[in-house]
Amino acid sequence: MSVRNKFVIVAILLFGIIGIIYQFWPAIIWSLIVVGPITLIGILDMMQPHQAIRRNFPVIGHGRYLLEKIRPEIMQYFVETDTEGRPINRIYRSLVYRRAKKVNDTVPFGTQMDVYSEGYEWMDYSLYAKNPKNVDAHPRVMVGGSDCKKPYSASLMNISAMSYGALSKTAIMALNKGAKMDNFAHNTGEGGISPYHKKFGGDLIWQIGTGYFGSRTEEGEFCPITFKENASLEQVKMVEIKLSQGAKPGHGGILPAVKNTEEIAKIRHVEPYKDVHSPPGHSVFGDGEGLMRFIQKLRELSGGKPIGFKLCVGRKQEFIELCEAMTSSGIKPDFITVDGGEGGTGAAPVEFSNSLGMPLRDALAFVHDTLVGFGLREEIKLIASGKIISGFHIAKIIALGADMINSARGMMMALGCIQALKCNHNTCPVGVATQDKSLMRGLDVENKSKRVANFHHETLHSFAELMAASGLNSSKDLDRSHIFRRISMAQVMTYEEIYPYTEPGSLLV
Secondary structure (H helix, E strand, O other): OOHHHHHHHHHHHHHHHHHHHOOOOOHHHHHHHHHHHHHHHHHHHHHOOOOHHHHHOOOOOHHHHHHHHHOHHHHHHHOOEOOOOOEOOHHHHHHHHHHHOOOOOOOOOOOOOOOOOOOOEEEOOOOOOOOHHHOOOOOEEEEOOOOOOOOEEEEOEEEOOOOEOOEOHHHHHHHHHHHHHHOOOEEOOOOOOOHHHHOOOOOEEEEEOOOOOOOEOOOOOEOHHHHHHHHOOOOEEEEEEEOOOOOOOOOOOEEOHHHOOHHHHHHHOOOOOOOEEOOOOOOOOOOHHHHHHHHHHHHHHOOOOOEEEEEOOOOHHHHHHHHHHHHHHOOOOOEEEEEOOOOOOOOOOHHHHHHOOOOHHHHHHHHHHHHHHOOOOOOOEEEEEOOOOOHHHHHHHHHHOOOEEEEOHHHHHHHOOOOOOOOOOOOOOOOOOOOOHHHHOOOOHHHHHHHHHHHHHHHHHHHHHHHHHOOOOOHHHOOHHHEEEEEEOOEEEEHHHHOOOOOOOOOOO
């Protein structure tokens, strides 16, 4: 039974008790001083759309916000911390909340970190900075190579892959409606296309994982018939083949039985109320040539829509072999999504999330440079994902070679995620990562969709202001020479020095 329902029952019981006590004591005193105000607060909490904690936990939910008002630093003990007990992403979580609500996102007392510590990064600026109004705050990126019949004009920033099942239906609807409101794309994750992805008509990037959910036979193999039905939807703008993900590369996705409801099982074509484990690898292909043929097949079945793949880089030689397969077969993906080993919002084994897969910056620079070396970069767009939240995060990734970025945790925080770390227990207190109906009710779709749209809009505006401060006209002018990193107390290097560019065609035999 939910806390909200318990509150209602307790309130009814209290009024019943008051009725009995009335025979011996003036009930008006009890109701006015104690029960009445508490009941009124609880009712108002359940009706307001802004704070999911208060909707799901009337009256007692105020305790969290009271702690924030008394002493904001107290809340650091309620979030994920590193091995030394320092809060992770506290500054950026606060930034997301403020931008999602469209309130003041400035901070007092200067830089929030030690500028002389190893790893500190910054961007150069120009004394001849431009007016931000003259910089395109919402640049579009055309995705689609020479074999693509239906190229897609994408936003620079989009929603990263998060499945229905991992997220609640209210979270999916809020994300998709937010994408529709500010004209950007929503990656479905590997869990298939649900009615909640389609309800508000936001652009979709349909992800096909190793489980082929939404396009599989009863035996779990790829089904071209169901794929074609879904890929032909007007709302589906691109199709992404997931080879691996940053949270758990080489492991496959996990959906706990407690989240695998009958509705979700129907969408995924699996049995309900059982753990769903995606295989670690694809059954349709087993090498680069096979992947290229699969890309060509999906492009034909989809009517010529952009087809690409997502990976967390592992062995460099294997990606080089993919490039060799592109060259020898003449088949190229329209885009490649590079997921950093440090990324991922879903639950994963600690060893996989912490110690497997190449970090985003190294992986992105390697993929970009390898494509350049093979003469493939011009037709293939690069999308990057992995803890990208702020305008400066976007600038660093674009400088390394990405054309676009995907954000998962930023969008989740805009939905109201408080990093309760209950994603895999089905007990998310704010209704984002749960299938518990009593908890998902706390997430108001109308309110949170606006916050998702606001976060997207304000973050791109911040990125445009950085471009203007650096004297640049657009993201296309940004390169590795613009980003600096402190290597030690006595040494600073640019990204260009850390990740030297590769000569075009230099890897062709």
